[in-house]
Amino acid sequence: MNSPAPAIRRLHTVSENEIAGLADVLIDCVEGGASVSFMLPLERERAVVFWRRVADAVAQGQRGLFVAEDSEGVCATVQLIFDLPENQPHRADLAKMLVHRRARRRGVAAALMRAAEAAARECGRTLLVLDTVTGGDAERLYARLGWNRVGVIPNYALFPQGGFCSTTVFYRNLG
Numbered sequence: 001m002n003s004p005a006p007a008i009r010r011l012h013t014v015s016e017n018e019i020a021g022l023a024d025v026l027i028d029c030v031e032g033g034a035s036v037s038f039m040l041p042l043e044r045e046r047a048v049v050f051w052r053r054v055a056d057a058v059a060q061g062q063r064g065l066f067v068a069e070d071s072e073g074v075c076a077t078v079q080l081i082f083d084l085p086e087n088q089p090h091r092a093d094l095a096k097m098l099v100h101r102r103a104r105r106r107g108v109a110a111a112l113m114r115a116a117e118a119a120a121r122e123c124g125r126t127l128l129v130l131d132t133v134t135g136g137d138a139e140r141l142y143a144r145l146g147w148n149r150v151g152v153i154p155n156y157a158l159f160p161q162g163g164f165c166s167t168t169v170f171y172r173n174l175g
């Protein structure tokens with residue numbers, strides 16, 4: 001029998017248990033080759049420090065943090081970054097879409113995107129921007145969900161094991 005679909009939740013405070021689960025998801029994605037700011041090896045301590053900073057930003061209202069949970073705990077996450085210049089009050093960046101390999105290809109990322117977009121709309125953030133590895137699984141996800149592809153910046157970042165990857169910039173107008 002299929003296990004139930006992971007539940008999506010917005011976190012307004014982040015517990016130690018949730019930080020541990022988020023660190024697991026980040027490490028799994030980086031070890032799986034995702035170019036999401038970190039190089040290999042990604043030690044647990046570094047991942048935990050990253051999520052503690054995110055938790056502080058969430059507590060200060062600078063970020064919106066969404067998680068999906070399955071029977072093992074946090075299995076996926078995405079963030080909205082609200083902390084932008086004062087001339088962009090209508091905008092947010094979408095960042096760190098991460099789905100643990102155990103939870104992929106079940107629509108979890110799409111559900112997280114819908115939750116983040118709804119929350120952005122509710123607080124008047126009607127223009128969302130993101131960038132993602134060109135040619136990766138996430139690029140298809142965003143295009144499928146109706147995001148507009150702006151263009152490609154060649155050799156923008158490195159893969160976790162080394163080697164350049166290009167990035168594709170997308171936006172979505174929720175107005």
Ligand SMILES: CC(C)(COP(=O)(O)OP(=O)(O)OC[C@H]1O[C@@H](n2cnc3c(N)ncnc32)[C@H](O)[C@@H]1OP(=O)(O)O)[C@@H](O)C(=O)NCCC(=O)NCCS
Pocket residue numbers: 029034035036096097098099100103104105106107108109110111131132133136137138140141
């Ligand atoms: C990219 C990523 C977020 C997608 O997460 P996901 O939860 O697997 O995404 P979805 O399930 O919504 O969609 C993925 C695929 O599964 C398919 N799918 C969705 N539900 C499905 C289901 N019930 N049965 C079968 N397939 C399904 C989708 O159609 C999609 O197909 P495609 O890859 O051929 O386009 C995930 O692979 C990931 O975390 N990658 C590493 C980190 C990363 O690159 N993040 C992006 C940073 S910008």
